[in-house]
Amino acid sequence: MTHTEPQAHRDAQQSAQAQHSRAAAEHEIPEAMRRDVGLLGGLLGQVLTEYGNAKEDSAGLYEDVEKLRALTIAAIEDPSEETLASAEALVESFTAERAKEVARAFTCYFLLANLAEEQHRVRTLRSRDGELPLQQQQPSDSVAAAFQHLADEVGEGEAERRLKELRFHPVLTAHPTEARRNAITASVRRIGTLLDERDDPRIGATSLARNTRDLLEEIDNMWRTAQLRVSNPSPLDEVRTALGVFDASFSSVFTQAYRRMDDWLQGERAGATAPKAPAFIRLGSWIAGDRDGNPNVTATITRKAVAQAADRVLTDLERRARAVGLSLTLDERYTPPTSKLNGLWNQLKQLSEELTTTAAEHSPGEPHRQVLLAIAGRIEATRERNADLAYGVPQELVEDLKTVQSSLASAGAPRAAYGDLQELIWQVETFGFHLAELEVRQHSAVHSQTLQWLKDPASVEKMAVPGEEVLETIRAIASVQQRYGVDACRRYIVSFTQSAENLADVYQLAEAALDGPENAPVLDVIPLFETYEDLQNAPRILEEALRTPQLQARLEQTGRRMEVMLGYSDSSKDVGPVAATLALYEAQEKIAAWALENDITLTQFHGRGGALGRGGGPANRAILAQPPHSVDLRFKVTEQGEVISARYGNPEIALRHIEQVAAATLMASAPSVERRNAEAAQRFAELAAALDSASRERFHALVKAEGFAPWFAQVTPQDEIGLLAIGSRPAKRGLSVESLEDLRAIPWNFAWSQARINLTGWYGLGTALESVNNLDLLRQAYAEWPLFRALIDNIEMSLAKTDRRIARRYLALGDRDELAEAVLQELDLTERWVLAITGQDRLLQDHRVLGRAVQLRNPYVDALSLLQLRALKKLRAGTLSDEEITDPRNLLLITLKGVAAGLQNTG
Secondary structure: OOOOHHHHEEEEEEEHHHHHHHHHHHHHHHHHHHHHHHHHHHHHHHHHHHHHHHHHHHHHHHHHHHHHHHHHHHHHHHHHHHHHHHHHHHHHOOHHHHHHHHHHHOOOOOOOHHHHHHEEEEEEEEHHHHHHOHHOOOOOOHHHHHHHHHHHHOOOOHHHHHHOEEEEEEEEOOOOOOOOOOOHHHHHHHHHHHHHHHOOOOOHHHHHHHHHHHHHHHHHHHOOOOOOOOOOOHHHHHHHHHHHHHHHHHHHHHHHHHHHHHHHHHHHOOOOOOOOOOOOOEEEEOOOEEEOOOOOOOHHHHHHHHHHHHHHHHHHHHHHHHHHHHHOOOOOOOOOOOOHHHHHHHHHHHHHHHHHHHHHHHOOOHHHHHHHHHHHHHHHHHHHHOOOOOOOOOHHHHHHHHHHHHHHHHHOOOOHHHOOHHHHHEEEEEHHOOOOEEEEEEEEHHHHHHHHHHHHHHHHHOOOOOOOHHHHHHHHHHHHHHHHOOOOOOOOEOOOOOOOOHHHHHHHHHHOOOOEEEEOOEEEEEEEEOOHHHHHHHHHHHHHHOOOHHHHHHHHOOOOOEEEEEEEEEHHHOOOOHHHHHHHHHHHHHHHHHHHHHOOOOEEEEEEEOOOOHOOOOOOHHHHOOOOOOOEEEEEEEEEHHHHHHHHHHHHHHHHHHHHHHHHHHHHHHHHHHHHHHHHHHOOOOOOOOHHHHHHHHHHHOOOOOHHHHHHHHHOHHHHOOOOOOOOOOOOOOOOOOOOOHHHHHHHHHHHHHHOOOHHOOHOOOHHHHHHHHHHHHHHHHHHHHHHHHHHHHHHHHHHHHOOOHHHHHHHHOOOOHHHHHHHHHHHHHHHHHHHOOOOOOOOOOOOHHHHHHHHHHHHHHHHHHHHHHHHHHHOOOOOOOOOOHHHHHHHHHHHHHHHHOOOOOO
């Protein structure tokens, strides 16, 4: 499979595959989705036409967009170079303003196409929900199916015990990977709501006409909204964005997930008996807490972020408690209170006569309503910091609510007890008074430097972070815990942990910041192992850390619970995607074994990103491929940028994602799954070693070549990504990129995806597979080894989003033909082996939905890529004045957003 094919033959073969794939995709597209894409595309065309007619200098805009669209589609179908060259010529003929307008038009199209696809996913979920009775609606990846599978293996009682231990812990991060402005996102959501209205079978002609007018207005507004932010968002802007997701999704979807799980598990008894479904989700956040490399995150910002989140969740809890209270119009003659409820009422009267008098006047003879309205008043007092009436910790509120619940159940009103009131209890258990636990992260070198500064200020010439700011961060954690409870902020992550001393440093700083250990905040110091070398050293470092007195004390307090974080980004940047995947598996396996040996209940925290080079791909499939005991009913993972929007922006899609992750987390503990993964890892150990060695060697040959980093910056828009105002965090660690160590993982992935190469998702695999050169063995591994199957499937998706002809044009921007040829040869080799292993004629042939979406999008992404190449050529020429550079730079920034929307992938 290593024979060298003439370039023309390779291009012709790729074009033939693309033509066949596109034709198949067009044939397979569901009628409802075709209708939505046609509707939104047509309305956008109308907006562009009206805009062009109204502005003299924009005349013919729609026609130019259509010309470019037709040429890029033709270029997919025509294997010759002439058609793509014609599209390039058209792009070059545009004026600077017209080029930006066309780029904006294609970007708007992708935002609308994404919406149509999302709506079809929702439509599909709804149709499945309505086809069968509830107990027959359990898909194979549902929690109910996982529970039944587990019960069959370990027994009903043990399965129920494990269900109670289930924990899904998504952690929102401020990593800058969401390329859209908030204003654009809001506009897209409004359009989505209008599109959803059209699926209502009751909609009439008049309402449909109004809906169309509203869609036109919204699309026109979106078109006229600037796609580029004027300035970078601040950390508090990022906090407000996250709070918007809470309002739109988290606040309702999490309890819906619990309710749906309970409905599946209990059938007709659900809602009339104590739930089996636990509140298994805990939300975390790095936003305004992650200060590693972000000087904009200060102690003051951290305090403000927690305060804003607490205000939002307490407002929501107060509103919900009041609504539930108002609905409990149960007369004491028919639903008598228990003595415990009467006791709670007397306690509330002692706290506030005014509050209870008001509640009693509004609800005479309705004791449950009176108590719950008084509880709502206490929640309001908690938000307003009324110390006399406020709840101290969330558990106090939970106990009061359960007192009401128990009284209702005892009085023969179980539906009132386990209906809306139960959802309120779930809400408090999930969000507490802080909404999302804020996690602090800082680089290990900052801690050691600060300790040196404390010992001898004169010995430190230049500090990465002012020492007083490091200490003030610890003080901020202490004040947050005092105000909102320990769970509001207790996790402190040490990035680039390379020794046990790096963890001990944090405890020393905490004692120094607050004058002794007795005043220090409660801290769970979490090591983050990021590089390939650190992952290999993790078990040794953890063993040494166990001897730290502060860690020993904390383990005693928590019942020997501990977290370890694994970084996907830097390990992939160190050794490539294949070796990093294998190294992460091995690290998890060894860390899990270490935890078992030391009687530690371990949570492995996965620092996965959206891109495949950062651990991207379906989360549920990744969970089921992990080593035995590495999950153990707990899955904690970072969620960032476009991933947050894609997974949680639409409530129905969010619900499905949560169900899949919860089911996989539960299923991963099944003895059959653990046995399968362990046996497969052992059976294919030699294959893993061969893949690791060959892929790493191939990857290093490229990235460690002399001058690679400047070449990479030349052939991709890496430098310009730093100009996108998409996050408060700098894109690189220094002023220039002379080596990969200077570059953060997000722009490393982002840049390669923009260049239509996606190198970080696949490079080195082709050579590794070629070195094995045993197709039967590789097909056996694909069938029997879940980790290998997930790797191949993820890389297949990454390859499907590449385009060889477009990629070759980006690579031509550099002056290193040997590096460009290495990339293209590895691309061809990897694709051939992936197709051979999967037994397909074309990429994603067996993944109809995903393949359809990718194949239909590619020609439109090509149009934006050609516009981006036009800008890059001008910028790379180095002949533009400061004034002349503005137009191509703005064009490039617009296309960065457009390509990200088209590929649905940034960092």
